[in-house]
Amino acid sequence: MNERALNKKIRVDVVFTNNFDPEVYNNIIKNSICAVIDTITATSSITTIFGSECSRIILSKEVDEAFLLKKILHDHLLCGEEDGLKPEGFDYGNFPSEFAKMDLKNKKIILKSTNGTVSFFKLLEAEYVFAISLLNLGYSVKIISDLASEKNKDIFLVCSGTERKITYEDVYTAGMAIKYLMRLTDLRLSDSARIALDVVRSNSGSDIKEAIERFENMERLKEMGYYKDLIFSTRLDVYDLASSLKVLPLNGERKQFNSDNHKDIYDLFKSSKENHSFKKILLLERF
Secondary structure, eight states: OOHHHHOOOOEEEEEESSEEEETTOOOOOHHHEEEEOOOTTTTHHHHHHHHOOOOOEEEEHHHHHHHHHHHHHSSSSEEEOBTOOOOOOOOOOOOHHTTTTSOTTTEEEEEEEHHEEEETTOOOOSSSSEEEEEGGGGHHHHHHHHHHHHTTTTTEEEEBBBBTBOOHHHHHHHHHHHHHHHHOEEEEEEEHHHHHHHHTTTEEEEEETHHTTSSTTTHHHTTTTOHHHHHHHOSSSOOOOOOEEEEEESOOOGGGGGGHHHHHHHHHHHHHHHOOOOOOEEEEOOO
């Protein structure tokens, strides 16, 4: 029996921003159940979008890439932000409180954000990647814990941060995820995981909103109109849902995927006259 199998404890590791080299973390990524955190606001938006019955979210790193995806996948709504603002020509911004009021049943979305969506592109070697927020924390963490035990894997939490810098709210959410995990199974914590947990413990006398309001960009986000979304996103366990990443290759390997669920993507790319260099599509679906 190998050393990993003998060790019953699941190791939890955290990176505090998505400014890391995937090659350096390659072994960790491959051997972990991974989760992306972007509390204000990408993963909170993703959770709320699926809570409003959306069937699919396609991820984009850049605005130009999002517009090109829209030209090809013309039946998808174009949503997101750049530097916190809705780009001109997008259907909607990146406001969880706005998505919560919408009926998105059977709708499909292309989502671009400055920090959150980028994180998923760093985790392509992982077998499972989830989007977690405070809004769906308990439900998602239970699935992640069960999968880690079933697959004999560790857990890797990726805080997206802001512009390659640490953000307090993402580290706090990672700490909350670890706190939940500790209730479910025995863990072995990396130093960064201990730091995230200590952030939560240091705020034990405060509610979540009070704890998160202390982050550096608070005033800037207030000026940009995000304060109500901060309030919205600090609610705990609102949605019993989890969303996970799928990577769809566009090079003839379609047989690997559910043709009924993704046939429209392949058909639209096949019939499109747009010039593009897409070799794969990253999308999120309910797990």
